[in-house]
Amino acid sequence: MENKIEISGLQVRYGDKTALNRISFDVHKNEILGIIGPAQSGKTTFLKVINRTLEFIPEATVEGTVKLDGVDIDTIDDVYELRRRIGMVLPLPVGLPLSIYDNVAFAPRTAGLRTKSELDEIVERCLQQAALWDEVKDRLDTLGTKLSGGQQQRLTIARALSHQPEILCLDEFSIAIDPVTTMRIEEVLKTLQTEMTILLVTNLVQQAKRLATRTAFFLNGDLIEIDTTDIIFSDNPGSQATYDYVNGTFG
């Protein structure tokens, strides 16, 4: 199995508070890796390390290495190119105060793409992938911020796909979406898996069970265990804490 991301000895601190405690694991190419764990266990921090947006938090310090396709991400000069290789969907939907079209065309444009026909093509494809196209195709010039919460979240997903990422990170993407839409997006994720590697941070353990190839369990900044989803959700995972968390008897 080819490794997409290799994490070794990753430690993140905010001031004197440890958010990630020397974790090491690999993410395989074209897998959906579920990342589960209670709040404050370092899941979101981990995503911020990968696309180096942790650099915007002044008090954060990082040790250890993260390699993307064998390249240490700290040595990448064009951090903007790195961020475009990674699609990021945050828990709360953020429609940028631009039209729906401009929301999706934002990343390709910042990367320098100007050709109208290519932009049109990207906008339509990404909105379709995010299961939003049918609802908005007749009003692409309305503001993205005027959409409903669930629609904005799908717009966010379309935007994250617009720069054709190799890795798609979803941080509790279904918090603001209704169950039906969630299911539609989950179907989309299964098809996207053939094109990209997906990191799925979720509070819904059942979502990880449904989608993930493998699942990692984070707890208080430690990686308790990472294994195939079948084993994590079996009666005999590697750690009792995993079993308790997955079965809801935790804490």
Next chain:
Amino acid sequence: MFTETEIGRQKRRIENVMRIFFLVMTSLMIIPLLLIIGYLLYKALPVLSLEFLFENPKDNMRAGGIWAPFLGTIYLVIVSLLVSAPIGVFAAVYLNEYARESWFTRITNLAVVNLAGVPSIVHALFGVGAFVLFAGLGESILAASLTLAIMTLPVIIASTTEALKAVPMSFREACWNLGATRWQTIRRIVIPNSISGILTGVILQVSRAAGETAPIMFTGAVFYKAIAEGNLFAYNIAEQCMALSLHLFTISTQVPDVTEGIPYGTAVVLVGSVLLVNAAAIVLRIYVRTRKKW
């Protein structure tokens, strides 16, 4: 079932008393303002005319119009804002969007807040030392405008900061996640959604620059200077000028036997121009509120 209890009656009484109290306070604020403007207009009516605006003061400022001080004030306001607006706005963008929290930004922000509270006479003394004497500009429109610019700068930085902070942080994070640089984020998202607030802050400084007397008294404003009437380019910024605020002071206190309406007319023009400019800011704000984007 819905009979009023003693507590309910009491709540209603207090509610009424408080509403009247706040209404009285609001009236105390509005009534003096209306009285001042009404009184000024009443007293100024005999002299107000277009000639009053476009004629130089005559007869040792006992008669004539206010052309020279009016144009002087316009020069001072425009030149000072041409300096303070770009510096203030861009400095605020740096402090908000680029600078990390550090001792440098903390000291700068502290300085901005404190400078905004410095009395204008102190700015005047600084202007005399820095621009008139040290920089060798002499008493001139340029020196006076730079002094006014120093005075308005901190407030412009503060108001621009407010406008920038009104743009949610989540917009910036979303842009960064999409691989946008800070500049791309500022240009496409932050500035378009804060420009109205920024402009409002700048426009409100017009009234301060126009109204202050102390900063210009020793740096570039003179008691009397005749200029070509009706010529908008009658002043040279390396020379001194008259100004409405100083002129009002002069004819009210220093010159005997001034035609009665002239000081009031001068005040009306000063207040009127300021209100006109502020109205522009208000219209801008209303226009933007109707097309708020989130």
